[in-house]
Amino acid sequence: MTLDQSPYQGYLYAYPHKTAYRQLAPRRPLSEVWAPERQDALFGYVHLPFCEMRCGFCNLFTRANPPAAQVTAYLAQLRRQAVAVRQSLAGEASFAQLAIGGGTPTYLTAAELESLFEIVEVTFGSEHRPLSIETSPATATADRLAVLAAHGTTRVSMGVQSFLDAEAHAAGRPQRLADVLAALEVIRTAGIPVLNVDLIYGIDGQTPQTWQHSLDEALRWQPEELYLYPLYVRPLTGLGRRAGGREGWDTQRQELYHQAVEVLTAAGYEQQSMRQFRRAGAPAVEGPDYCCQDDGMVGLGCGARSYTTSLHYSFDYAVGVSEVRAVIDDYLSRPADDFRYAEIGFDLDRTEQRRRWLLKSLLRRTGVDAGAYNERFGTAHTDDFPQLKELADRGWLHDDHRTLTAAGLAHSDAIGPWLVSGPVREAMGAYVVR
Secondary structure, three states: OOOOOOOOOOOOOOOOOHHHOEEEEEEEEHHHHHOOOOOOOEEEEEEEOEEOOOOOOOOOOOEEOOOHHHHHHHHHHHHHHHHHHHHHOOOOOOEEEEEEEEOOHHHOOHHHHHHHHHHHHHHHOOOOOOEEEEEOOOOOOHHHHHHHHHOOOOEEEEEEEOOOHHHHHHOOOOOOHHHHHHHHHHHHHHOOOEEEEEEEEOOOOOOHHHHHHHHHHHHHOOOOEEEEEEOOOOOOOHHHHOOOOOOOHHHHHHHHHHHHHHHHHHOOEEEOEOOEEEEOOOOOOOOOOOOOOOOOEEEEOOOOEEEOOOEEEEOOOOOOHHHHHHHHHHHHHOOHHHHHEEEEEEEOOHHHHHHHHHHHHHOEOOOOOHHHHHHHHOOOHHHHOOOHHHHHHOOOEOOOOOOEOHHHHHOHHHHHHHHOOHHHHHHHHHOOOO
């Protein structure tokens, strides 16, 4: 694949993407999948596929406003899965970090969140470790936040997207500023150590002045983290169904990105990746060591993915409303024994394992730890990936071939897709979005 100058090819938040997963024949017993793995510093993830609304830009696996009976049934099935998965792990398996996402986990009522934490304890235990949860302006209520705080939540992430109602609506998010401000007040009052605020740039009608307004309003709350996302218009989303031409969009997004880097740096934030900024001096949440390149992830819920060294697996993936509902219905109909198996996934050979390790490292500010790479794979990353020289020649990679330059970070969404392997790209290209 040719390295494209356009900076917005796609967000490579996981490798390989679920669209590369296929049916595993035969399905794999989780006890066998996990038996050879280190299980002393795992990442636990729980997925709630429910929201109070489906944002116009969202292509995540979620359903808006499900019937109350379905939420109840989902929690009951999640408990069955939790038991089956825990029994498939080693007795001494432990978890270094936890995250609950979606969807919007705080779509659940306070009482339902209490039930959710009971389920979390079944698989992941009750010891203290970093725990991140996603919320929304409409659902970050005092009673819900009290439950999160009582169960040791250390980070709450909320998608604001814009502090101007007109821009939020243009992005397909019908929210009210009053709800955003009230939610931020509730989160801060709850005393959870880390607040993350998501903002989006590249919205129709957004200008440097309106972007500055959103940045300034976010900074008033002094969030420990800010994630800044370029807007993408994807198939089967609300924006995708009504998308028109966007002349000069790449230029607009790049200008707003660079504006934000300058503003946040001046405000004392350190850039961790193209999207993540962390306030200097923000409290560090103590917990066991965890390295996303090395350690595995155990997912619960029908939208969760799990991964070992050589196998990534999940349930089926969909974006369209009717297809998402069908996957949820299938999950709810499963006998408990089904949760002891991996049915859909992707096998990573040593070449793909190297590539994943590189991608998960290179797109971070800290870059590739050459010694750790060599210790794990017995080779040098520069020998395995000679194409990195092209990034250096463009000025996107420092001469050490380990860390991206400022221009390279700005082009992360071009570099990531460019480094996807041929077989993974072919599998993703063959996937029919539904």
